[in-house]
Amino acid sequence: MTGVDLTDTPDEAAFRAEARAWLRANVPGPLPSGDTRDGFAAHLHWERALFDAGWAVVSWPRRYGGRDATLWQWLIFEEEYYAAGAPQRVTQNGIFLLAPTLFEFGTPEQQDTLLPRMAAAQDLWCQGWSEPGAGSDLAAISSRAEAVPDGGGWRLNGQKTWTTRGAFSTHLFGLFRTDPAAARHRGLTYFLVPLDAPGVTVRGFGRLDGDEGFAEVFFDDVLVPDSAVLGEVGKGWQVAMSTTGSERGLTLRSPGRFLHTAQRLVTLAAAQGDRLRPAVRERVTRAWLHARAYQLFTLNQVTDLVEGRAPGARSSLNKLYWSRLDIELHEIALELLGGDAVLDSPWTRGFQFSLAGPIYAGTNEIQRNIVAERVLGLPRA
Missing domain, CATH: 1.20.140.10 (Butyryl-CoA Dehydrogenase, subunit A, domain 3)
Incomplete structure (x- = not known):
């Protein structure tokens, strides 16, 4: 698609035909809700089938598991994906929210380490934004991170809540306050945290509809290395706005x-x-x-x-x-x-x-x- 021409180019038409044929042959029947434990497991089986066939992250570089597809081709794939009745993507917090931010702010080491595992649904990410006293007002967060002397990394303390699929995830990305004296939107830093780190407690809770994927996540002197910081220290608001732009x-x-x-x-x-x-x-x-x-x-x-x-x-x-x-x-x-x-x-x-x-x-x-x-x-x- 170029300019105002909404018809597919020959390459786009071939891409659409390939995607449509694969989806028609492989989309599973209805799956349980991905926000239940059994349903999440069933969805992961589908996510890994997508990855094995090269359809999990079509617009990413091939070295990370993608197809080097254009944004136009990604939109085509999304059209075909939903038209085929394919399941909701339970890896979306990582692939659709964190990954664009990693491409923009991540170091080469972070990209090479995290993106292939994210594409293959090996690392499963949840978003650590909301806190008991900070819902829509993200700048009001109070969870904090303190630098450990002599380059020893960071110590995290606080609580995140309403964490979608946090009960089933392996990693969390979110904001922590690294300078309590700074103005609201300053002094924030964006961290990437494994949920099996010592001091992390994940407490799932059910919704009224019976789904059980939401979680509260508690941080009690959780030690993470400097490499857990995405972007610059104290510039987390800018990084987070990249993520929220993808989310919205x-x-x-x-x-x-x-x-x-x-x-x-x-x-x-x-x-x-x-x-x-x-x-x-x-x-x-x-x-x-x-x-x-x-x-x-x-x-x-x-x-x-x-x-x-x-x-x-x-x-x-x-x-x-x-x-x-x-x-x-x-x-x-x-x-x-x-x-x-x-x-x-x-x-x-x-x-x-x-x-x-x-x-x-x-x-x-x-x-x-x-x-x-x-x-x-x-x-x-």
Whole structure:
């Protein structure tokens, strides 16, 4: 895809055909939730099959397990992945959030050590952002890291919570305060921590829907080497903003997911035939168009990235859009199903998860402030 030409080039068409054929032949049937212990194990089997076939991280360099695919080809793969009904990626915190940050800020040694194991689903990463007193306000974290004299590394203390799939992960990336006297956004450092290190306690807890992947993580004089620091000491906020940009932007919620959901919604509506009310038909059409609009917006962002322009605060626009779109698609589906909507089905579970969208990856209230101040240039309230 180049410029405004949305058709595949011959190379992209060949890539799409190869991906589609492999996915059709290998996608497993429905798997249990990846946020349960048994489901997570089943998902890992799939993740490793993806890696063995070279589809786990298509846009990464080959030396790390990728295919050297372009960003356009990555988007194509995402479209085909969801269209094939493939499972949710339980390695996404590492592959979609940490990895882009490692490519930007990591040392060659960190990249060579961590990326191949991440691609192969050998190291499983969770995100250590939220704390009991710091949810959406990431700059309010109090977990701290103290330098050990004579180059002895760092000693970590504190607590992280709402750690997605932390109960099943092997490693954590997150922010710790290394200069308590510094202003809120300063004096923070980004650390990479193995969860089997002495002094780390991982305490899983269940959600109301029965999933058990969330965890609290406690750090009690946890000793890590200097190589556990990603980026510069005291500059962790800048590094973290790279990660949150990936979380709010195109990598975590690629258009393929919503295009597939929108098509499922159209199929669900079509099955009602003459019983489909005109007002509901209009809502289904509008929702499909919204998913298509998100795809086009993302293509514009990829064009910027390819041409060397970082999205910056505009990634908050992505987050606002996809979080509302996800709810819209599932609300209409449940209305169509009516009394046929059962408590445990793809549509109902998808709806339940969509309600968390305006909260995780930074609440939508915070994202609106970011858009107002940093995109539109409005004064702070």
